[in-house]
Amino acid sequence: MSEILTSREQDYAQWYNDLVLKGGLADYSAVRGCMVIKPHGYALWENMQAQLDKMFKETGHQNAYFPLFIPKGYLSKEAAHVDGFAKECAVVTHYRLKNDPNGSGVIVDPDAKLEEELIVRPTSETIIWSTYKNWVQSYRDLPLLINQWANVVRWEMRTRLFLRTAEFLWQEGHTAHATKDEAVAETRQMLDVYAKFAEEYMALPVIRGVKTANERFAGAEDTYCIEALMQDGKALQAGTSHFLGQNFAKAFDVTFTDKDNKIDHVWATSWGVSTRLVGALVMAHSDDDGLVLPPKLAPLQVVIVPIYNKDAAAREKIDNTATVIKKELEAKGIRVKYDNDDNTRPGWKFAEYELRGIPVRIALGARDMENKQAEVARRDTKEKKAYSLDGLTENIAQLLEDIQNNMFAKALDYRNEHITKADNWDDFVKILDEKGGFVAAHWDGTGETEDKIKEMTKATIRCIPLDNEQEEGKCILTGNPSGQRVLFARAY
């Protein structure tokens, strides 16, 4: 099977693209920068959604839905926001087509020009805060704890499947609070939700941190993030949670009367993760034979493949056994498929399910029947082992847990080995070029230095970790004094 994918060593970027396409996750579309999410990829996203949605609801949030379109003028109401976002976006200028009088096709009807253009939402702060204005009068109306699952569009010039596409799917939480403390606590809570989801479900270790001013969300006072490491040593921002202060409340004039009858602007947060997480999942765990998916999110957790010979009685026995195993696994809530399709051979199936990342494969042949056992292969380590049919279901359930834990442990080891301290410029550049990963280095705290380092090395400050060790040092570039190390990396 390995020949169908470019290997990671050969060309990591090509390996990723091959894998997304051939693993059945996504496809290119006829629309520049937009992708088609195929059933296997969408099922992964659905499993992510289901778990995140549960966690959002457990923390008191409700879902709602706001318009796809944003009046152009809204974008410029929050000054920092327009600078960060308004540039590259899809603009709706007309609302009608008509038959081409000079041909057979259709043309835009010049009589159907909108008075004010509409922007396809790149994010929804403005349209949501213009709505919150009508929903909030008193402290009794607060907090508003609302999330939206939606598509958004940012007109990216260079796109990559899942990681950076013009349209993508995401969730965006938008909350409104009576006090700054409450809003900050919400921002941090949602960062923790994201970190827990990444680590416990995606098996993806993340560093929780805060962004520098340069890297902050347009309109935020503080942007918190979770940062993960991919197998090529590049970092990937896996989720962000923003404390927005009173910026959007001021821009849209959202005020409330507090308990003491004083009027104040409302405090805000927003937070989001997107289909980018599917790309992160692929990059963090997969290998040259295909996808490696964590059992908790894998659309299929177990596949049973029969190894038939010509003996009809043996065949029937295999069928019956497989059917029983399938039922028992399903009764345990395990997602399982019995693939008894006669048109493809076991070897082809093995390779196909490896490519698709199914965590556990059970093969059943005539000899297995005689020995009352099954051949069980785990996708993460590719280890194969005979399991007794006695207690098989319990052991498979345990194996799925082991795989989940092993994938996290492996990714954590790799990540921890790739946080390297650098104390001078040469080491800094060398680590970035040769080893990759995060480089923990002192920085003088200025945006100018940050920009310069980015220009010279393409590395950005991924975050200042929460609970960062305070330590005197000198900026890696300027030598100016610094009170702590920050994490640099090249990133997706």
Add this chain to the structure above:
Amino acid sequence: MSEILTSREQDYAQWYNDLVLKGGLADYSAVRGCMVIKPHGYALWENMQAQLDKMFKETGHQNAYFPLFIPKGYLSKEAAHVDGFAKECAVVTHYRLKNDPNGSGVIVDPDAKLEEELIVRPTSETIIWSTYKNWVQSYRDLPLLINQWANVVRWEMRTRLFLRTAEFLWQEGHTAHATKDEAVAETRQMLDVYAKFAEEYMALPVIRGVKTANERFAGAEDTYCIEALMQDGKALQAGTSHFLGQNFAKAFDVTFTDKDNKIDHVWATSWGVSTRLVGALVMAHSDDDGLVLPPKLAPLQVVIVPIYNKDAAAREKIDNTATVIKKELEAKGIRVKYDNDDNTRPGWKFAEYELRGIPVRIALGARDMENKQAEVARRDTKEKKAYSLDGLTENIAQLLEDIQNNMFAKALDYRNEHITKADNWDDFVKILDEKGGFVAAHWDGTGETEDKIKEMTKATIRCIPLDNEQEEGKCILTGNPSGQRVLFARAY
């Protein structure tokens, strides 16, 4: 509470609008024709989605996601399709804004004009079939059974919350088959899924039928539908399932090699329901005091309201009892809230939960504690009854079932009473004007007559019911011979 809603008799349209707004289902937005779906309305939609999605998966379908944008030229590839759809839609012409050199805002960057305009999808047949071309080569690739949950935009001039909005949420199934028979069977299967969902979950009786050529989906060979009746006697199309023949396969050149090695075009279906169903649910069941929601879809099924007096011991007893009841109901999978908010009085809560359509309310006061009972009110009939605390949970579970069944029975009675035969023009018009509902009448089978009747009465042919009785008669308008009655109605 009734004073906060216009009554149905007074002004049905206004009643509906009041109810959607005040019942917390939706709100107007700053964008013309687009609505905000509020948490209570979105939770209803989520419950509908969850059940439909389950039914789609049980019938072998998978979810996927296709781009929001459609290249303008795609729309004109299927001739009938462009006539039906291309007229009123949101057109993206530019991909960038820039700071206004003459002011403080942003303007559309004239240098960022798209070579070919993009249409925000009004439906996705064209973009999906352009993709299927790459996915289908052989009969082994068929059938493709794919569904998409998405937002779509149709630039409607007259909009109504949920019933007709420029942007709405829906699902659209798009399947590809090797034979005509299989595609027709799929079309009918999905119609049955919709009918089952409407009747068993929405408590909404529907008539399954086929549309006349005039009312067919643009590009379909046959459009099947489920038609429901609202309380004002107007019909509402609640879902459609289209047999598309080979029209889209031909437009996008999607062919396959069959088992005999012959090349043929693929057969297609598409089918969809939308957030319009939320409007249908409201209109079919609710009353002058607020929403009446079927228990199977109600975001909250039971609310417990304590009636405190000044005695702290009694209060504690009420609290403890309520907490136990809540836990027991939750253990049975019932969605329940204990509303012990001290800031609002029981009477206010009663009215609020009636407005929001919570199927069952349990009130607990000091005297109830003494008598070991609870006062239980059902929303559908507004009947109140004392229930013993012994066996309360089982009885509430049974009551929820009774409410679901009673709502369906009531709507079915109303619907059946509102299918009236008319055998001459005067009766036909009189029934439409005075009684409303469906009028079963003979029609000569021509589009001209259909158009004329619509023009004269605003009634359209809602459908030709499946398994319709064959009966000789004369067209209600022209007197020409007819082999069966069809169902006319004024409709949403």
